[in-house]
Amino acid sequence: METLSSYVCGKWHEASEGFQSLVDPSTGEEIAMASSAGVDFAAALAFARETGGPALRALTFAQRADLLKAMARALRDRRDELLELSRINTGTTRPHGAFDVDGATGTLAYYAGLGKRLGDRSHLVEDEGVQLARTEEFWGRHLLVPRRGAAVHVNAFNFPAWGFAEKAACSLLAGMPMITKPATATAMVAHRTVAIVVEAGVLPPGALQLVCGGTGDLLDLLGPQDALAFTGSAETAAYLRDRDNLRRANTRVNVEADSLNAAVLAPGTVAEATRELFFTDVVREMTQKTGQKCTAVRRILVPEDALDQVEAELSRRLAEVVTGNPADESVTMGPLATAQQLEDAERGVAELAREARLVVGSGERIDGVGSPAGRGFFFGPTLLRASSADAGSAIHRREVFGPVATLVPYGGSAEEAAEMVGRAEGTLVTSVYGDDSPWLEAFVAGAGATTGRIYLGTERSAPAAPGSGIALPQTLHGGPGRAGGGEELGGLVGVRFYLQRVALQGARTMVDRIAEGPSAGVE
Ligand code: NAP
Numbered sequence: 001m002e003t004l005s006s007y008v009c010g011k012w013h014e015a016s017e018g019f020q021s022l023v024d025p026s027t028g029e030e031i032a033m034a035s036s037a038g039v040d041f042a043a044a045l046a047f048a049r050e051t052g053g054p055a056l057r058a059l060t061f062a063q064r065a066d067l068l069k070a071m072a073r074a075l076r077d078r079r080d081e082l083l084e085l086s087r088i089n090t091g092t093t094r095p096h097g098a099f100d101v102d103g104a105t106g107t108l109a110y111y112a113g114l115g116k117r118l119g120d121r122s123h124l125v126e127d128e129g130v131q132l133a134r135t136e137e138f139w140g141r142h143l144l145v146p147r148r149g150a151a152v153h154v155n156a157f158n159f160p161a162w163g164f165a166e167k168a169a170c171s172l173l174a175g176m177p178m179i180t181k182p183a184t185a186t187a188m189v190a191h192r193t194v195a196i197v198v199e200a201g202v203l204p205p206g207a208l209q210l211v212c213g214g215t216g217d218l219l220d221l222l223g224p225q226d227a228l229a230f231t232g233s234a235e236t237a238a239y240l241r242d243r244d245n246l247r248r249a250n251t252r253v254n255v256e257a258d259s260l261n262a263a264v265l266a267p268g269t270v271a272e273a274t275r276e277l278f279f280t281d282v283v284r285e286m287t288q289k290t291g292q293k294c295t296a297v298r299r300i301l302v303p304e305d306a307l308d309q310v311e312a313e314l315s316r317r318l319a320e321v322v323t324g325n326p327a328d329e330s331v332t333m334g335p336l337a338t339a340q341q342l343e344d345a346e347r348g349v350a351e352l353a354r355e356a357r358l359v360v361g362s363g364e365r366i367d368g369v370g371s372p373a374g375r376g377f378f379f380g381p382t383l384l385r386a387s388s389a390d391a392g393s394a395i396h397r398r399e400v401f402g403p404v405a406t407l408v409p410y411g412g413s414a415e416e417a418a419e420m421v422g423r424a425e426g427t428l429v430t431s432v433y434g435d436d437s438p439w440l441e442a443f444v445a446g447a448g449a450t451t452g453r454i455y456l457g458t459e460r461s462a463p464a465a466p467g468s469g470i471a472l473p474q475t476l477h478g479g480p481g482r483a484g485g486g487e488e489l490g491g492l493v494g495v496r497f498y499l500q501r502v503a504l505q506g507a508r509t510m511v512d513r514i515a516e517g518p519s520a521g522v523e
Pocket of ligand 1: 184215231240258
């Protein structure tokens with residue numbers, strides 16, 4: 001059985017105690033173990049701050065972009081190996097695993113392109129400047145320079161490759177060294193991803209370190225120049241955020257957490273292409289990666305008069321999903337990733353079923369195609385139907401991290417739909433399907449403040465729309481309130497988290513010279 005080691009201070013560290021088992025969720029068989037016992041976290045932080053940071057800061061954005069490009073290439077070359085690990089450790093079918101693995105290389109490649117365009121400079125200039133006195137002899141401009149600490153990245157279990165890459169791309173491009181910590185239960189893909197990058201020898205020493213297992217005292221050692229980027233549950237986020245040292249030092253913290261995303265069908269006549277996009281998206285966003293996506297659809301808001309028809313069509317399509325061991329070629333949806341996820345999904349559906357009627361699925365574990373009876377963490381597509389938006393609070397608050405969504409009726413007004421979206425107290429993405437511009441405008445005006453991204457499914461966007469669950473690197477990923485209040489990706493938005501804004505004041509000629517010198521430029 002494989003033992004996953006940590007990569008710290010330029011060496012692989014193998015623990016000798018404190019192991020946690022990793023299992024194949026299709027069979028329950030133990031396949032690896034991981035522990036970070038014995039890792040010297042203070043030394044790892046010092047290595048990042050004192051060796052990795054200076055090496056990255058000595059490079060321009062274009063040079064750091066080359067590092068990202070080389071990382072993307074190295075990972076792409078080993079795609080098959082990563083997909084296989086994704087299958088055995090997270091239970092993904094090949095297309096669902098590719099969503100994670102290709103998402104990782106695509107994001108790195110995108111940021112490599114962005115970095116190239118930023119060119120041969122080592123800081124960013126945010127504005128043209130402003131006169132601060134009667135003459136230009138007192139002038140102000142804002143620069144963004146790399147922070148001097150280490151970035152710690154704590155990731156959720158569901159995206160071991162993409163979670164690593166989306167944070168790595170922004171951090172390394174900004175010039176900040178990183179220590180990545182994948183969720184232990186599904187760490188095999190992230191472990192191999194880091195090993196591939198290390199073997200490729202593309203990064204300077206100290207730029208990338210990996211912790212497999214617990215974080216020990218790492219987070220307690222973070223200070224004012226460091227950064228913590230966390231993805232996971234709202235509960236863990238609240239616990240981590242509350243650490244004394246982080247509050248005292250005002251360590252930069254970004255949180256990506258839970259989200260009860262809504263798909264909203266607009267009332268009245270909707271173009272056929274829009275309607276088809278709605279059904280295709282909802283089924284995909286419920287079942288891709290067995291619903292274990294922070295961007296998955298959890299609530300389906302449908303005008304009352306269309307509810308029966310939508311329920312029938314979704315039920316028909318969900319019945320076509322084949323749940324089982326992805327090693328079997330007929331399978332289209334794998335198991336949940338861990339026994340704990342299965343237990344939580346069962347508990348969560350039981351809570352929802354107090355407020356809504358089960359329409360598809362039993363709310364309990366099922367046997368999977370291609371897996372022995374009683375083995376594996378299989379949970380079929382599950383659709384519930386609430387009698388009204390006011391049926392209870394769980395339908396708007398309880399995130400069931402599996403292939404589970406609830407149909408919720410509404411009267412048809414954009415304002416009412418937007419208000420219902422907001423009942424989840426902050427979401428990552430809201431998809432809305434309709435072709436009536438005034439209705440969509442009113443919906444965006446109402447829902448925009450409570451969700452990080454609005455995906456407009458219309459007749460014109462339908463042929464090109466990739467699905468609402470994809471966090472494209474060009475646009476923002478993150479949402480207000482319960483979704484964590486964080487901001488990732490979005491081009492330079494995600495990079496800025498790792499940069500420090502400094503206002504420069506002085507004579508215009510001097511300010512401009514420093515801002516636009518040979519290594520600077522205007523964003
Ligand atoms: P989790 O239990 O909160 O764990 C997330 C990460 O935090 C893991 O790496 C975990 O490590 C670590 N962790 C837990 N307790 C810790 C502690 N006391 N100190 C330091 N690290 C700690 O979440 P999860 O079950 O992996 O992920 C599912 C959740 O993530 C869902 O709620 C989902 O909505 C959310 N999610 C959000 C996004 C987004 O972008 N907004 C993306 C994906 C997932 P161990 O595994 O070693 O415990």
